[in-house]
Amino acid sequence: MSVVGVVMNGVTGRMGYRQHLLRSVLAINGDGGVRLSGGRRVMLRPVLVGRDAGKVGELAGRHGIEEHTTDLGAALEDERNLVYFDAQVTSARAAAVHQAIAAGKHVYVEKPVAGTLDDALALARAATTAGVRNGVVQDKLFLPGVLKLRRLADAGFFGRVLSVRGEFGYWVFEGDWQSAQRPSWNYRAADGGGIVLDMFPHWHYVLENLFGRVEAVTARAVTHVGERVDERGEPYKADADDAAYGIFELAGGVVAQINSSWAVRVHRDELVEFQVDGTHGSAVAGLHTCRFQHRAATPRPVWDPEEPTRVRFRDQWQEVPDNTVFPNGFRAQWELFLRHVLEDAPFPHDFAAGARGVQLAELGLLSSAEGRRVPVPRLDLPAPDGEG
Known part of the structure; x- marks a missing residue:
């Protein structure tokens, strides 16, 4: 051997x-x-x-x-x-x-x-x-929930995809009364910290591989928690962005909205969730699970603020079965x-794919700094399937 x-x-x-x-x-x-x-x-x-x-x-x-x-x-x-x-x-x-x-x-x-x-x-x-x-590394493509989402997409379940909505994040403790779950360099701009550089490359490869090329970005990056305590117990200025709110326009007209935050408390089933809505059906995928609703099973909600909602909407969705063993x-x-x-x-x-992720992060920060929509040009590099 x-x-x-x-x-x-x-x-x-x-x-x-x-x-x-x-x-x-x-x-x-x-x-x-x-x-x-x-x-x-x-x-x-x-x-x-x-x-x-x-x-x-x-x-x-x-x-x-x-x-x-x-x-x-x-x-x-x-x-x-x-x-x-x-x-x-x-x-x-x-x-x-x-x-x-x-x-x-x-x-x-x-x-x-x-x-x-x-x-x-x-x-x-x-x-x-x-x-x-x-x-x-593009690990989120290999999450069981995302693999199940891809299974639906490959089967044509969605019809024409209309939109993608993503929620990612959790509360990272400031480090004073409870220790932080992430290293302090993540919150210092001089050390390469910031949630945009950390997470936008993830969102880029998920969107690119499942739904289409990212053609434009509109983003707002902010620092919600401006002071933290490091591993030695010393206070420091947290000047890197700890939350970002992005709109990504994809080829074919799909619009993706993804919120990323280290300053949010979790009220969802998993730390990351993506909802995909299409003409024929919708799905919500997390790290492990994926639930779906076909158009034939879609209920007909009626807005009535005078009456309490008695419908349990989550109960109307089915779960995509595992059907296989998902490795790490x-x-x-x-x-x-x-x-x-x-x-x-x-x-x-490859590195070309990685460069496209870094490009999206840079353009997201530019969009935030200048308050405008920023097109994402093609990079002049070899890439899979002839894409640039």
Whole structure:
């Protein structure tokens, strides 16, 4: 059985550790490695890289990982290491990925692929010039609820799609009387924080893959909570946007409205929900579930403010059955990328796709700053299915 070295930078963070190291790379090895098309399996040899030798060493020891270092260059020089993965803070990503590309490694990164569109385009062009395989995490496409939503769309259930409405968010504690659930850098603009850069790339690939190309954006980004307390208990000014309210115009006339907030209390079934309305039916998808209502089963509500509503509208929707076992979405995409590297299997979630997500974030911030609708031009980069 062959073994492939995977340099993993930034896995001491929550997402890098739980989803990418523990539930993806180590889980793949626990099941006997990546299965290729001919039945052959390939094991992964993680090489952990981090800035703090103590943290990365403790993490490696906890899981019996032999190789760990604070020297990224040394890890990249090792010819046994075929893939570089980056889950660092956004502001540190571009420089490290350029270093990996220069070393001839195939590169797979968390989103956003970079902190600015210029940096994202430079990475996409560098990877293409170097001839290395490249990919960006687009995990929400692999959520069970979104996969069920895609099932409905592929079956023609909606007829002509009219609109998409999304709600995402939860209350992130300020850090004083309860500790925050997210690192403090998320709320500092100088460190690459902000919900627009964090979430608009997600909304871009969900909309693009399920409903059509984003052609224009109108957004309002705000900072609702202006002071927070960091991990050391020190107050700091939170000057990055913690909420964004966006309207996205899609090809074919579909209009999407998505609210994103770290300053909202949850009154919905899941932390993210998308409602899709079409001429023939509607559906509401979350992380795990998806409910639908066909036009033949649509009730006929009548507005009457004088009488209390006695109809339980949610009871009138059906649930899309599982019909399959849904794997961890991060792991599923890891396996797709590794097959892309090892046997040229298709992988549409490349740096060009990642750059389009960063572009939408930048244009959303521009729309907010200037108070206007902003068209989204096509990027001059190779992309799946010939899109730019």
